[in-house]
Amino acid sequence: MTGTSAASPPEAPLTVGRLALLSIPALLIGVLSALSLWALEALAGLLEDTLWTNTPGALGIQPDNPWWIFTVLTFTGVAVGLVVWLAPGHGGPDSATTELEPHPLKLSVLPGLAIVLMLGLAGGVSLGPENPIIAINVSLAVAFVARIAKAVPPALVGALAIAATIGALFGTPVAAALVFTGVVSQFRAKGSLWDKLFLPLVAAGAGSITTHFVGGGLQTMQLGAPYGSPQxxxxxxxxxxxxxxxxxxxxxxxxxxxxxxxxxxxxxxxxxxxxxxxxxxxxxxxxxxxxxxxxxxxxxxxxxxxxxxxxxxxxxxxxxxxxxxxxxxxxxxxxxxxxxxxxxxxxxxxxxxxxxxxxxxxxxxxxxxxxxxxxxxxxxxxxxxxxxxxxxxxxxxxxxxxxxxxxxxxxxxxxxxxxxxxxxxxxxxxxxxxxxx
CATH class of the missing domain: 1.10.3080.10 (Clc chloride channel)
Structure with a gap:
């Protein structure tokens, strides 16, 4: 999580007026990034129900049957392999080579990336949505803002989409703030740490609040009484x-x-x-x-x-x-x-x-x-x-x-x-x- 190519806005003074003006696209990016995550996970959930509940139920098979587990994961591999082989962009970059701060992708790549992400989530593959959905949201945000607000630097848009998606994934802007505390030290814009964190926090806050409205975020559990004083x-x-x-x-x-x-x-x-x-x-x-x-x-x-x-x-x-x-x-x-x-x-x-x-x-x-x-x-x-x-x-x-x-x-x-x-x-x-x- 050390790359900063998509999250390094060019030098610009962080005045009150500029922060207030850029808060508008930051809010919009936050909401849309959370909705994108919710939509993909909802579609993956529908497919998961089909694979692990409806189909085995119709066949009279228990979904925890070892051979059903083997069958679903094997055919998930077949489906993902076909998309990576044949789809435009080949399902996006190999997630093994990417971090949470990606370069924007061509829009033609995104449908294939979304499909392989949903197939993996639904099929039981032991990976989360974070790398692909961040790449999707960064690419969509950069393309969208470039059409309506050319004055907003693409690198800043990418940074806001990353923050928004992290906020949506974890259900709180705190996670994005912690990630960006290290990243913003490399921003060339003049200003205090909180000036540099302001817009990512706006985007992350909008993303996390939207996630709470639609349902999602990191699950927490209260494990007995609070720990209390360190020993x-x-x-x-x-x-x-x-x-x-x-x-x-x-x-x-x-x-x-x-x-x-x-x-x-x-x-x-x-x-x-x-x-x-x-x-x-x-x-x-x-x-x-x-x-x-x-x-x-x-x-x-x-x-x-x-x-x-x-x-x-x-x-x-x-x-x-x-x-x-x-x-x-x-x-x-x-x-x-x-x-x-x-x-x-x-x-x-x-x-x-x-x-x-x-x-x-x-x-x-x-x-x-x-x-x-x-x-x-x-x-x-x-x-x-x-x-x-x-x-x-x-x-x-x-x-x-x-x-x-x-x-x-x-x-x-x-x-x-x-x-x-x-x-x-x-x-x-x-x-x-x-x-x-």
Whole structure:
């Protein structure tokens, strides 16, 4: 989450008049970005009902039947592979190579990208909507504003669409503000931090409010009584859970380029995406329905019945979901990695809480989420925000602000969960300098 190409407005004085005037397109972009996310997720939900409720019901099959899981994920791979192969723009850029701050795409690419996103969400692929929907909203916003307000810089429009979509995804502008705190330091416009954050916050606020009106956002759960005052033992045990969760996620991070290279050795998208669907189907058979989809509803299911899962079962869930995330992200499916990472973090925190009963359960879950999201997203602000939001207890924030420090030391030396141009060069038989190996 370090790229800033779409989020770096050109130099311009941030006067009161300019901020007030630009608030109008910021509000509009916020509302439309949230509605775009809602529409795509609603359509994906209808398709999900067809695949996982209506069709197996008509056939007299239980939707959690292992062979039905395998069938749906395999045919999801076939459908996504066909779109990536034949649609204009080939389903957009490979999500394995993109972050949350994309370049605008040609409008002709967006229908294919939207279709593969909906197919993945509905088919149970272990990816979230964040990367594709941000790319769609940035591209639509830049094209739309360019037609009606040419004076608004496209880079600023892209930044507002990113902020708006993040606000809509998480249901609060706080997440966008945390992401943009680092990004706006690179803005060339003169002004204070809050001057630079003003317009992204307007867009994110409009997006999050619209999301609340239509229904959506990150689900939170109150896990018993509030945590309360930090305790020294909790600091030690929480740091252990967070660091081990981060280290576990880093296994997937380091396997990511190897698995990506293995799938791309098949060359044709129909081959490597269908192969990915088959592998995801096998993993789904092993892990069951709880390990499918982007993971938000499944996280709530885990936290609603924590006593139903033994440490052994949580270990299987962790291994299967991490493998499913790496395979889905490597095999050409389009989607983001943060929401599945949240699920992995919840399961890791529950396992940590089961093995370390002296650690309060809510704090254990927050520490698991913190560690995994740190490793996958490589953003301490987002990790802190999501960890607090998932457990629905702001009293864990002070101790998490300390636990994040050893967690960050665990991940900062490691590679990011991103396929870089150097990785792509190696896949094609070139070294990073461009010579044939």
């Amino acid at each position: 020294p033992l909790d600091l030690l045990l929480g740091a252990v859970v967070a660091c081990l969760a981060a280290a576990f996620a880093l296994v997937g991070v380091y396997l990511f380029p190897l698995v990506h290279r293995a799938f791309r050795a098949l060359r044709h998208p129909m081959l490597y995406i269908v192969a990915g669907g088959i592998v995801l189907g096998l993993l789904g058979m092993l892990g069951g329905p709880i390990t499918l989809f982007k993971g938000l509803e499944q996280s709530a299911e885990l936290l609603s019945h924590p006593d139903d899962y033994s440490p052994g079962e949580l270990t299987v869930i962790l291994l299967v979901k991490l493998a499913a995330l790496v395979v889905a992200a490597s095999a050409g499916f389009r989607g983001g990695r943060i929401f599945p990472a949240v699920f992995i973090g919840v399961a890791a925190g529950m396992l940590g809480g089961a093995l370390l009963p002296a650690l309060p359960f809510g704090l254990a879950v927050a520490c698991g989420v913190l560690g995994v999201v740190l490793a996958v997203a490589r953003d301490g602000w987002i990790a802190l925000f999501v960890a607090v939001a998932v457990v629905g207890d702001v009293t864990v924030l002070p101790i998490l602000c300390l636990i994040v420090l050893p967690g960050w030391l665990t991940v900062t030396w490691a590679r990011e969960m991103l396929i870089t141009p150097d990785d792509l060069a190696r896949e094609r038989g070139f070294d990073p300098a461009g010579s044939v190996r």
